[in-house]
Amino acid sequence: MSISTKQFKHVSYLWDDEKAAALAGDEVALLIYRSNLLGADLRLTNYGGGNTSCKTKAKDPLTGQEVEVMWIKGSGGDIGTLKKSGLAALYVDRLRSLTNVYRGIEHEDEMVELFNHSIFDLASKAPSIDTPLHGFLPFKHIDHLHPDAAIAIAAAKDGEKITQELFGGTIGWVGWQRPGFDLGLQLKQCLDENPGIRGIMLGSHGLFTWGDTAYESYINTLEVIEQCAEYLEQNYGKKGPVFSGQKIESATEENRKKQAVALAPILRGFCSSQTKMIGHFTDDARVLEYINSNDLERLAPMGTSCPDHFLRTKISPLVLTLGAGDDLGDTASIKEKLTPAFEEYRKMYGDYYNTCKHANSPAIRDANPVVILYPGVGMFTFAKDKQTARVAAEFYLNAINVMKGAEAISEYTSLPRQEAFDIEYWLLEEAKLQRMPKPKALSGRVALVTGSAGGIGKAIAKKFIEEGAVVVLNDMNAERLAAAGDEFKSQYGKDSVATAILDVTNQDQIDQAFAEAVLAFGGVDLIVNNAGISISKTIGDHEEKDWDLLYDVLVKGQFFVTQAAVAIMKKQDNGGDIINIVSKNALVSGPNNAGYGSAKAAQLHLSRLNAAELGADKIRVNVVNPDAVISDSNIWAGGWAEGRAKAYGVTVDELPAYYAKRTLLNEVILPIDIANACFAFAGGLLSKSTGNVLNVDGGVATAFVR
Structure with a gap:
């Protein structure tokens, strides 16, 4: 069977030879095509997550000399909807020469502004923090994704060992570190020490894969993720029931919807104590399997592992102690039951902030939960707009998939609280938030x-x-x-x-x-x-x-x-x-x-x-x-x-x-x-x-x- 017709079980093969042929010779167009295909499959990456790049030859507009240029998804973009206007373009040699002024990991953040000295295209999108991770690798086409199947291995207690055994040394390993200049140098070091590898697993984070052409990178990415997913599937149930089995039964679909309709406005009121929030509800079967399980009480407080998941779902969810069949008709009584739960969550978040904050940390943000789990009924998420609330639910479902996989093959590990805080209150993230447009008059309504x-x-x-x-x-x-x-x-x-x-x-x-x-x-x-x-x-x-x-x-x-x-x-x-x-x-x-x-x-x-x-x-x-x-x-x-x-x-x-x-x-x-x-x-x-x-x-x- 030729590779172009290979049937994948756990990922979608979407490449169309005819469409790709029409883009032949335009590596940037092929990068966008590949990116959109990868972003179309949520099993490969989530909304706004991951990054893709290509390196091409171009004529320097000032010298007329041929130079190497890297095109990469810019800050804040989404590969599934990526267009050329969403790319950053940088001189590769200038980007790599920034090693000459790099002062060490304590000064990571100052490098982001220096990326601008490497801009090639004047219409370039702002380069993202992932830029050096792609720039220090020599490959023409690179995919950095957050597939659940790969992160399940990356977040497992002995993920490095599993990666080595599963791929026979063809996938390298770099332990958890916040994205930045130093992580880019570590990826280069991993490749230098393991020549010939086809990708690198980032501990608790995601996957790097590559190829000499857009198609080779695409196929390599699919094959690695497929192998991860197949490995997980083969191991489900070997250690015992998923999430240690079910603790409670779900309400019927009709009753789940009735309970959600009765409760959501009350939850929204609590979550809007500081800013008006929009809600989202899902009773996806994968959510129910998790929230009805014996392991929920142990796993939920641990939070997520992948930074992309964490940034959108907060340090941990709020788990309700209401029963799936409880009478929710008495609003005053339900509010009385929920008030201590929300007060406890806000105190937990305040303690987390005060314990982990630095002298220059931004002020504490809204202490209300983003994710609320109602065993037997479903998951609510609340955010400043519908898209953000929906995406938060998608990311927490990704986190559930990661926990399920990691627990099946080993033991799930989440980000340490301090590491999580340093991402959530990262000054670069704060700067990104400050650049966002001010809310409109009816936002959140x-x-x-x-x-x-x-x-x-x-x-x-x-x-x-x-x-x-x-x-x-x-x-x-x-x-x-x-x-x-x-x-x-x-x-x-x-x-x-x-x-x-x-x-x-x-x-x-x-x-x-x-x-x-x-x-x-x-x-x-x-x-x-x-x-x-x-x-x-x-x-x-x-x-x-x-x-x-x-x-x-x-x-x-x-x-x-x-x-x-x-x-x-x-x-x-x-x-x-x-x-x-x-x-x-x-x-x-x-x-x-x-x-x-x-x-x-x-x-x-x-x-x-x-x-x-x-x-x-x-x-x-x-x-x-x-x-x-x-x-x-x-x-x-x-x-x-x-x-x-x-x-x-x-x-x-x-x-x-x-x-x-x-x-x-x-x-x-x-x-x-x-x-x-x-x-x-x-x-x-x-x-x-x-x-x-x-x-x-x-x-x-x-x-x-x-």
């Missing part, structure tokens, strides 16, 4: 906008995402909702949006939509009651079914959506915003409008009643009153436009101009205008405003609030 697959609702949802929120899109029309969901994911990314079918007159669908919000993001903070319907008829033409439908959608719908939202907000104990999209018609008397106008008036006063009741919980309730928002709005379907045109003695085509001319500003009102008004209430500047009405109608004097 979860919004649910009813009727958000089109018109005003869609505009509001887009505005909120652009200002940092995550949004639960919903609509009663499944086809319309699916199209909007696809549009939002394409425009803003999959982590910015969730979708839920929602007819606001259906209590089951209301409950399910909020359950989807909780499972997707951990809770809700910002509700916009926007779903609406319009019927324009004379008093004589109005039928009971018209009246009931208007009041069911506009009044009861607003109330029961608010009721469901408030229950979650109170669990979080972190306030919230409810914004009701009402109408100019709530204040203005007009012809052929008895049912719609009176329902809008009921919405307006219901908003005031809710504001009065919810103020003690720091939940603000405010109203935006639009008028004549015709663009992309369902409200103008079903005869409403015809009815209003008839009432005003104009044609349907003349309505937009008619509405604009009757305003003081002579303006057409667009969905984005309503979205901006909602953001005005929710964006922070009006955080002490509740029970208020903001008219967005171009100025209709008869609708002035008085």
Whole structure:
């Protein structure tokens, strides 16, 4: 069997000869192609983890001489989505000449700034700390990855011995050390002392492999990882049951989801004591195997081994002592049970910081847990945004895989606390954090906008995402909702949006939509009651079914959506915003409008009643009153436009101009205008405003609030 058609069992062979042939002669393009293939398989490396490089010949723009240039993933990038703009390019000879000014391991950090003296490409991304690890090795193509199967061996108590025996001396070993200039020199020394090896295992950290071509490096990487994974598989069960067997049984899938929905907002409230956090939940079978096991109590406090895992999951998880079948309906009782657990975790983290800190360490960061394990139910993770929370869960699953493998072949070892601290509070990591953009106004907030697959609702949802929120899109029309969901994911990314079918007159669908919000993001903070319907008829033409439908959608719908939202907000104990999209018609008397106008008036006063009741919980309730928002709005379907045109003695085509001319500003009102008004209430500047009405109608004097 030729190597190009070799079937791998534990990794994915994705190389396409035709695609690669189209890139022949362009080593940088082949580097990007190889990197994207490696990053597409989470068994090979995790999001943002690992690094890849190639060395090429290029003409020096100043001397015209041919020089060797190394192209390598820049700082903060992800190989799975890597593009040329994400690469750093350095003169190899200049990078290696930095050994002349290297003052030893105590002065490691100062070398990072000196990398800039080796920059070849003026559009280069900032070089990462891994740069010297690639630069001091002579190979044209190098992969540095964090595959679970390899780290399981690297994190095993006798990992060096296992590596030697498994690969017969063809894979070298370098013991744990924080990435940096000195580690690059150690890799070079390992190669010098073991000529002919095909890779190097980094203790507790990861794997280095290489080749003379992009394809050779790719195949070498797959084969080494495949061999590691096969070795683990052959050893599972030899020492006894995985994780010493199961201590408890999981709840059924349906009950796991119910428990997660009940508990997540409470956990989110605790984890948001310093900064608003977004949540993620998983009950992956591999997570359940670990959290239900006899070894959980021993392994969980040890934390992770690989620095990439640790940086995203914190020193250790919080393990809940709740039972999978516990009644979570009494929020006060659950909070009483959880308060000591969170206080103990925060104290543990504070002690860890105070014990390990240096004179120049950055100030202590948020002491709340990132990873929370609920035996029998699943794993919750909380972070500043959805992507970070999801990736934290993926990294902790990687750590679980590593523990499982290491325990099967030997004994799992984690990073010593001081080493872990020196990475978490590394001044270079702190500098990277300080360079990150400031949070947007709605960062860390979860919004649910009813009727958000089109018109005003869609505009509001887009505005909120652009200002940092995550949004639960919903609509009663499944086809319309699916199209909007696809549009939002394409425009803003999959982590910015969730979708839920929602007819606001259906209590089951209301409950399910909020359950989807909780499972997707951990809770809700910002509700916009926007779903609406319009019927324009004379008093004589109005039928009971018209009246009931208007009041069911506009009044009861607003109330029961608010009721469901408030229950979650109170669990979080972190306030919230409810914004009701009402109408100019709530204040203005007009012809052929008895049912719609009176329902809008009921919405307006219901908003005031809710504001009065919810103020003690720091939940603000405010109203935006639009008028004549015709663009992309369902409200103008079903005869409403015809009815209003008839009432005003104009044609349907003349309505937009008619509405604009009757305003003081002579303006057409667009969905984005309503979205901006909602953001005005929710964006922070009006955080002490509740029970208020903001008219967005171009100025209709008869609708002035008085």
